[in-house]
Amino acid sequence: KSKSAAKGRALFFNGSVDEAVKRAFAIETELRTALLNEEISIVYQPQICVKTGNIVGVEALARWHSKKLGFVSPAEFIPIAENSGTINALGDYVIYKALFDINAFNINNAFKLNLSINISPKQLLEPNFVESVVQASEDLAFDRQFITLEITENILITDLSVVLPILLELRENNFKLSLDDFGTGYSSLSYLSNLPINEIKIDRTFIDKFLTNHQSESLVKTIIAIGDFCDFVVVAEGVETKAQLDRLTQFNCDLIQGYYFDKPLAYNDLVAKYQSCNISCD
Ligand code: C2E
Numbered sequence: 569k570s571k572s573a574a575k576g577r578a579l580f581f582n583g584s585v586d587e588a589v590k591r592a593f594a595i596e597t598e599l600r601t602a603l604l605n606e607e608i609s610i611v612y613q614p615q616i617c618v619k620t621g622n623i624v625g626v627e628a629l630a631r632w633h634s635k636k637l638g639f640v641s642p643a644e645f646i647p648i649a650e651n652s653g654t655i656n657a658l659g660d661y662v663i664y665k666a667l668f669d670i671n672a673f674n675i676n677n678a679f680k681l682n683l684s685i686n687i688s689p690k691q692l693l694e695p696n697f698v699e700s701v702v703q704a705s706e707d708l709a710f711d712r713q714f715i716t717l718e719i720t721e722n723i724l725i726t727d728l729s730v731v732l733p734i735l736l737e738l739r740e741n742n743f744k745l746s747l748d749d750f751g752t753g754y755s756s757l758s759y760l761s762n763l764p765i766n767e768i769k770i771d772r773t774f775i776d777k778f779l780t781n782h783q784s785e786s787l788v789k790t791i792i793a794i795g796d797f798c799d800f801v802v803v804a805e806g807v808e809t810k811a812q813l814d815r816l817t818q819f820n821c822d823l824i825q826g827y828y829f830d831k832p833l834a835y836n837d838l839v840a841k842y843q844s845c846n847i848s849c850d
Pocket residue numbers: 569613628629630631641642643646659662686687688718748749772805806807808825826827828832
């Protein structure tokens with residue numbers, strides 16, 4: 569985490585309620601013009617196949633360098649964007665820009681990268697969400713089998729009878745679906761196997777401590793076993809050390825994402841490092 573992000577957080581959580589409200593208001597206000605002022609960019613964090621060590625895809629992550637507020641972490645501005653309605657324009661931008669970039673990468677490359685995009689609950693529940701994301705993929709001629717939409721486990725606490733048809737429609741259109749931050753929410757095992765998802769991502773908080781904390785270790789092991797049983801791809805996020813990688817390899821985790829391989833990269837850095845370097849694994 570950058571210093572300014574840490575400072576922002578400290579202010580947010582330790583400051584008075586008044587300060588927190590002020591900051592949230594400032595963020596909300598600045599966010600409204602952030603897109604127009606070209607303050608939003610996207611970085612791409614590689615996902616590596618454990619078996620082969622090759623890159624198989626990237627996750628698109630939004631970055632905001634505000635002229636007024638400096639760097640603001642998505643952990644701080646995404647929830648505010650959700651509450652203020654800016655998330656739809658922001659989300660559309662992320663979808664188009666990420667598809668544009670990775671399409672360019674794939675066209676000029678010997679193998680295709682999968683693109684993972686975070687979709688917030690508000691976005692997913694917009695009446696025309698499926699239509700708009702299908703449209704985006706068509707506008708850019710991006711093969712949808714290479715697009716994974718990451719939804720958080722929390723969406724499942726909203727009415728499943730509302731969410732499920734949307735997920736099914738996305739699957740019918742060949743998008744892949746991933747359950748992000750897995751283990752932090754309220755998923756019940758009984759319906760997990762009935763969800764039309766392709767992938768689960770083990771939350772970083774478990775990877776942080778699973779080498780030293782027995783409970784986290786059991787949890788990580790169990791999530792991987794469940795993933796295997798349900799035929800989901802299992803991704804571990806936040807892998808920072810060789811020791812973590814080794815243990816996850818032992819547990820048969822499928823994909824790894826984390827600083828051990830790469831921090832999220834600007835598009836040019838992604839190209840410089842990975843264009844035509846390797847063949848991906850399936
Ligand atoms: P996420 O989707 O779970 O993304 C993973 C987060 O973990 C990213 O934080 C990434 O930079 C960070 N990370 C990955 N590997 C490591 C590591 O080895 N060590 C550490 N310390 N961190 C690692 P980031 O980019 O700050 O994003 C935070 C969250 O904001 C994301 O969590 C996601 O929920 C949300 N977000 C980011 N971009 C978007 C977006 O375009 N749309 C939506 N709806 N949400 C977004």
